[in-house]
Amino acid sequence: MDKTVPPGAAILLDFIRETEVARSDRASYDVIYGHNQGKLPKPLTTMTYGEVVDAQKGWSKRFRSSAAGGYQFMRATLIDLAKQVTSISGKDVFTPDLQDRLAYKLLLRRGYAEFIVGKISLVEFAENLAKEWASFPVLAAMKGSEREIRRGQSYYAGDGLNKALVKPEKVEAVL
Numbered sequence: 001m002d003k004t005v006p007p008g009a010a011i012l013l014d015f016i017r018e019t020e021v022a023r024s025d026r027a028s029y030d031v032i033y034g035h036n037q038g039k040l041p042k043p044l045t046t047m048t049y050g051e052v053v054d055a056q057k058g059w060s061k062r063f064r065s066s067a068a069g070g071y072q073f074m075r076a077t078l079i080d081l082a083k084q085v086t087s088i089s090g091k092d093v094f095t096p097d098l099q100d101r102l103a104y105k106l107l108l109r110r111g112y113a114e115f116i117v118g119k120i121s122l123v124e125f126a127e128n129l130a131k132e133w134a135s136f137p138v139l140a141a142m143k144g145s146e147r148e149i150r151r152g153q154s155y156y157a158g159d160g161l162n163k164a165l166v167k168p169e170k171v172e173a174v175l
Helices: 008-021 026-031 049-061 074-083 095-108 111-114 123-132 168-174
Strands: none
Touching: 008 026, 008 095, 008 111, 026 095, 049 074, 049 123, 074 095, 095 111, 111 123, 123 168
16 A cells, blocks of 8 residues: 555555455455456556557457556546646556555545545445445445435446445444
8 A cells, every 4th residue: 555545545445456456465456347357468467558548448348448457447537636636747658656646646535535534424435435345335225326216326327337346334333
């Protein structure tokens, strides 16, 4: 884990990465949607940020999603992060440390700091995480992106692509 990520956030990010890609080792950072990374000319972690974003253009058609890396970054998310984090260059290598830093920015976007100090509830923060990471369940019944969903379902349930890959009780325990 990148040293700039606070310890509590690092624990949560490790959990997110393992849930998203079903592994927690170094190779988890090279995963693309559907575990199709073996079809790439080189590992993600040796590609530059720009190369990853450019390559993602064709992945949605080829692999059904542009999700890339340990945190399954969508192409639009990486483009948006590059606009917000001006220290990122298209020439930066898509290393595990860079992926950790970017995922931490997503945690902050989704209310991590507010959750830590009690400004938002566990249920609300978990919903925010479920909106960012489709493998995460919502903790209460609600309107998802496609339809009404129950506790334990992905926010994106019904889209034909995503489902929750972890039990809500496990998310509650980690949070």
